[in-house]
Amino acid sequence: MNSSQIGLYGLGVMGQNLALNLEDNGFSVSVFNRKAPGEETIVQEFIENEGKGKNFYGAESIKSFFESLKTPRKILIMVKAGKPVDHVLSNFLSYLERGDIIIDGGNSHYKDTMRRKEELKKIGVRYVGMGVSGGEQGARFGPSLMPGGTPGTWPEIQPFFEKIAAKAFDGSPCCKWVGEDGAGHFVKMVHNGIEYADMQLISEAYHILKESLGLEAVEIGKIFESWNDRSLNSYLIEITSKIFMVSDDDGLPLVEKILDCAAQKGTGRWTAIEAFENNVALPGISQAVIARFFSNLIEIRDEFSKTQRPILKASANKEKLIGNLEKTLLACRLAAYAEGFFMISSVSDEFEWNINYSAIAKIWQGGCIIRSALLKEIEQAFQKEPDLKHLILFDEFSEQLSDLQASWRSVVGHAVYSGIPVPCMSAYLSLYDTLRSKSLPANLIQAQRDFFGAHTYERIDKPRGQFFHTDWENQ
């Protein structure tokens, strides 16, 4: 048969929509899904419904799936991350041929991608870990794509993915080769870390608007709508404004009926763990992950809240607070991207991936969950200064942070006095204050370490690299 240009394994939400997107763009696609008990007809149903009359081949077995593809085969896997990917690859082993290209588009851990790439290299199979962002709609009409893996593979798969990707502000595809090994999945993981932080920040703003100003959902929605018309313009602010406008059957806002207990599949947590593993501090992203954990402690929160005296809310001028919140969100969003890019550059340097940061800022401008107006400025910053160590050092951003800090302090201070938790906003403010402090109290920590463990210290009046020890008890 050997006729389809690309194969897609895994007809979940993402797989189905990517298959439709590929077909819309003129490609012939073979599709397959495992036949789990009770789900034997997924492929058939897809071909008879969403795929009806289109250029799909619905394979009934892995053998016929492989036979239906032009060689060297290009197969996009869209299954649950983790063991399922290894399971699928082991089922492919007897059919794969030298030169075939496997593309994992799921949210796989980049270290798994590096391992899988090395395993498949032994049999001459090329492996790409491609971060995909944009959810169901993105997959269907234009996702942001972050491919990376076996060098030299890109030219053969580029036509497919550039065609189905979303468009950046300048109309170019939100899809670029990120780098070797697990670079693509690594960048997607950090994307999700930033996604967690931005979502948490928006939720903290909502909490303040609701608790401090007592605003109703529709009014909060309108505030987000107006913010979306200015510097905060982004997908997450846009969908947030829409969420507040949706009512339940009884006419009350649906969002207020949702249990305040956030789930997570793990990519944000991985970002925080990897940051610690690589000696990089990601205070905002880490706090966003922690906030999701805390949200799950419903019973403890319920019990403890009853034991505490109510807090007298700090008074607030409504218009002023709303204005300050907008500025705080902007400062924090900048800090979130800055810490994300800092993480990417730290790990990219270690693995020598040579990631192009302005290209990443461009890939994220369309299709993905963290797309925002600010990414245009970030792209330009990295174009001007490709070796920029940290985004906060870019003149325009450091000026912006300096200008925004008064509003930021006022919001965090207001929340602290009112007993409204703002873990992410305050973590970013501490990050800002830490990085703007020429001196920190870490000298005392070094003295303590030397006191109890003879760990030695460096001195301000001696060159770096010379270490001293003091017998502190007998001075």
Ligand SMILES: NC(=O)C1=CN([C@@H]2O[C@H](COP(=O)(O)OP(=O)(O)OC[C@H]3O[C@@H](n4cnc5c(N)ncnc54)[C@H](OP(=O)(O)O)[C@@H]3O)[C@@H](O)[C@H]2O)C=CC1
């Ligand atoms: N949903 C989203 O917004 C986004 C998801 N992703 C990532 O894309 C991937 C697909 O996500 P999504 O479509 O949402 O759904 P899921 O993560 O739920 O994955 C569904 C697919 O995985 C298959 N699968 C599960 N276990 C196995 C296994 N052991 N062997 C073979 N196939 C298996 C399912 O088959 P079956 O139907 O038979 O159970 C189904 O085709 C995931 O890695 C996800 O993290 C990335 C970006 C956005």
Ligand SMILES: O=C(CO)[C@H](O)[C@H](O)COP(=O)(O)O
């Ligand atoms: O990758 C995504 C978007 O970019 C997914 O939507 C992601 O799975 C969401 O993460 P979580 O379930 O942990 O909130």
